[in-house]
Amino acid sequence: MQFLVKMFRNNMRQYGMLVALALIMILFQILSDGILLRPLNVTNLILQNSYILVLAIGMVLVIIAGHIDLSVGSVAAFVGAVSGIMMVNWSMPFWLAVIVSLALGALIGAWQGFWVAYVRIPSFIVTLAGMLMFRGLTMLVLKGQSIGPFPETFRNISSGFLPDPLGNGELHLMSIAIGLGLSLILIWNEWRIRKTDLGYQFDVAPIGIFAAKVAAMVLVLNIFIYVLARYEGIPNILIILFFLILIYTFITNKTVIGRHVYALGGNDKAASLSGVKTKRVSLYVFINMGVLAALAGLIFAARLNAATPKAGVNFELDAIAASFIGGASMSGGVGTVVGAIIGGLVMGVMNNGMSLIGLGIDWQQGIKGLVLLLAVAFDIYNRNKAS
Numbered sequence: 001m002q003f004l005v006k007m008f009r010n011n012m013r014q015y016g017m018l019v020a021l022a023l024i025m026i027l028f029q030i031l032s033d034g035i036l037l038r039p040l041n042v043t044n045l046i047l048q049n050s051y052i053l054v055l056a057i058g059m060v061l062v063i064i065a066g067h068i069d070l071s072v073g074s075v076a077a078f079v080g081a082v083s084g085i086m087m088v089n090w091s092m093p094f095w096l097a098v099i100v101s102l103a104l105g106a107l108i109g110a111w112q113g114f115w116v117a118y119v120r121i122p123s124f125i126v127t128l129a130g131m132l133m134f135r136g137l138t139m140l141v142l143k144g145q146s147i148g149p150f151p152e153t154f155r156n157i158s159s160g161f162l163p164d165p166l167g168n169g170e171l172h173l174m175s176i177a178i179g180l181g182l183s184l185i186l187i188w189n190e191w192r193i194r195k196t197d198l199g200y201q202f203d204v205a206p207i208g209i210f211a212a213k214v215a216a217m218v219l220v221l222n223i224f225i226y227v228l229a230r231y232e233g234i235p236n237i238l239i240i241l242f243f244l245i246l247i248y249t250f251i252t253n254k255t256v257i258g259r260h261v262y263a264l265g266g267n268d269k270a271a272s273l274s275g276v277k278t279k280r281v282s283l284y285v286f287i288n289m290g291v292l293a294a295l296a297g298l299i300f301a302a303r304l305n306a307a308t309p310k311a312g313v314n315f316e317l318d319a320i321a322a323s324f325i326g327g328a329s330m331s332g333g334v335g336t337v338v339g340a341i342i343g344g345l346v347m348g349v350m351n352n353g354m355s356l357i358g359l360g361i362d363w364q365q366g367i368k369g370l371v372l373l374l375a376v377a378f379d380i381y382n383r384n385k386a387s
Contacts, residue, residue: 016378017326017342024346028353035356036349039231042224047159047303049348050237051076051296053341055319056326057248058292060340063323064252065285066265066332067116067123071130073315075290076297077308078134079105083298084147084307087154094154102294108134109290110283117282131316139309148306158302161232162239172233179225183218190214237299241341248337261285265332321368322347325375346371 029036055072062069079101086097108130115126149155166173190210197204205213228234252258260281263271272278296315301307326343328335347368354364 017346021342021346024349028349028356032353032356036353039227042227043231043235045348045352046235046238049344050241051299052315052318052322053241053344054244054292054296054299055315056322056340056344057244057337058289059319060323060328060335060337061261061285062289063328064265064332064335065261065282066268069123069127069289070316071112071127071134072289072293072319073312074131074134074138075105075108075293076300076315077138077312079294080297080301080311081138081142081307083301085141087150088147094151098298101298102291105290105294106287109287113283113286116286117279142307142309144309146306146308150302150305155302155305156236158237158299160236162234164233172229175225175229175233178234179222183221186217187214245337245341252337262333318347321372324372330376
């Protein structure tokens, strides 16, 4: 029992948000008469929030580094517009258009990162200017009109599903098989981590608690996969998100550049004196954000099947909210990719659940604002308590 209390206290923010997510899902499952967790709605929940989750991954790194990016919604809209021109008007192959679009996002990120890192203009001002500039460029290149439809191969990025050569149409057996495979990998990875910690004589959970934790993770994973398998199976976008989470979790936890991002946000002067090239790290963070904003713009355009001047509105607010709700700190140096994903899911489930029970957009905005305020207040409380 003592170990459980210590474990929860050391990971209070992340476990707290997991508990909050579970409680929110249970609440809306009851209020919506069971609609929330139906296979069709769960799939739609993933598809509807995929681009926000992609943005949240990039945004949490920006916030960890001590910056902010208000331009991501406009950048996503601009890249989506350019991709529409390339694929629809110019008949460019979709794969080439995607590569060019991601490169454009990197260029935009480098442009904004240069002003922040080397000219020392605050990121709030630079990205506010970028938000206005790229929104204007979006309307300019589209001439106030939408462009579509996109090729089917491109639309499958956002609305397609994993094929099922094993299934009979009633249950997506390929998804079930993938879920079982992921379960084995999860068990092996958790055991490997435990064995490594024991080798370094770190504190580890008793074997009973460890087994219960792994069993709970495997159970949740397979229930989730089973729900998806009852509809069309695993969406393509979920596979993209899965690999993004793996890659960026590895970068933040296991690489030098990841440690440098945390050091920059924790104390930029101390990081500089320790040999961290702080300007270069800031530049890299914004380049990465530009690429992920471009990817989010492509995903949104593929889902909408059109590039529109109004795309990306308020995307930046949702991504920032997801990062803060998921545990990122206003002062920088604190946050995780998994936390940002959890925060994004909290926002997504709340949006979907409130829509299902018929709450108007006015109530939805007010409640989301209150949740964000409470999340930041909780962060400040924890920091004051620690100091």
